[in-house]
Amino acid sequence: MTSSQDEIWLRDYEPDDAQATIDIFLRAIREVASRDYDPAQIAAWAKVEDAEIWGQYRASRPTWLAMIGSTPVGFTDLKADGCLDMMFVSPDHQGKGVASLLLAMVEKAARKKGLQRIFTEASLTARPFFERKGFTVLAAQKVEKRGQTLSNFLMEKALA
Numbered sequence: 025m026t027s028s029q030d031e032i033w034l035r036d037y038e039p040d041d042a043q044a045t046i047d048i049f050l051r052a053i054r055e056v057a058s059r060d061y062d063p064a065q066i067a068a069w070a071k072v073e074d075a076e077i078w079g080q081y082r083a084s085r086p087t088w089l090a091m092i093g094s095t096p097v098g099f100t101d102l103k104a105d106g107c108l109d110m111m112f113v114s115p116d117h118q119g120k121g122v123a124s125l126l127l128a129m130v131e132k133a134a135r136k137k138g139l140q141r142i143f144t145e146a147s148l149t150a151r152p153f154f155e156r157k158g159f160t161v162l163a164a165q166k167v168e169k170r171g172q173t174l175s176n177f178l179m180e181k182a183l184a
């Protein structure tokens with residue numbers, strides 16, 4: 025049964041959310057994306073060297089948190105050029121529509137700004153999610169992270 029305690033709701037990122045978003049980021053990579061990348065790649069990706077710099081990045085663009093009750097369970101953002109930079113959902117709350125709700129917010133904000141399209145560099149893990157949501161692959165890419173080479177996909181969605 026769905027109770028109000030299971031409902032997912034969104035709010036804007038606040039400065040105090042740096043650690044919660046770091047925890048979601050690290051766990052989503054280590055426990056979910058780890059099925060698609062090898063341990064050395066995961067170790068290189070799942071690193072946050074400076075929580076303060078992390079917080080500055082999150083606060084530098086609109087960033088939204090998905091909440092269940094008072095617990096942050098996911099986050100996303102939208103840069104001024106239409107780049108959706110981050111999309112991470114807690115391993116404890118996968119497959120519940122958290123990313124769907126976050127993406128709907130990104131699309132709404134992008135339309136409001138008059139953007140014609142949004143784009144992202146999707147992990148192997150996230151590609152099926154973005155395809156399901158109407159994104160198409162523009163290019164398969166290899167990116168360097170701390171000495172490791174990781175595959176991802178440049179994907180875009182036109183906004184009608």
Ligand SMILES: CC(C)(COP(=O)(O)OP(=O)(O)OC[C@H]1O[C@@H](n2cnc3c(N)ncnc32)[C@H](O)[C@@H]1OP(=O)(O)O)[C@@H](O)C(=O)NCCC(=O)NCCS
Binds near residue numbers: 056057110152
């Ligand atoms: C990709 C991710 C953000 C999806 O989050 P989520 O909250 O579980 O996604 P949702 O529950 O909103 O799923 C929405 C739809 O996408 C589909 N989907 C999500 N992940 C999928 C996957 N790996 N394979 C196939 N379909 C997938 C769901 O089945 C659902 O389809 P439906 O509408 O037909 O039911 C999440 O799995 C994640 O955090 N992954 C690890 C971190 C990562 O790689 N982030 C992206 C960095 S670019």
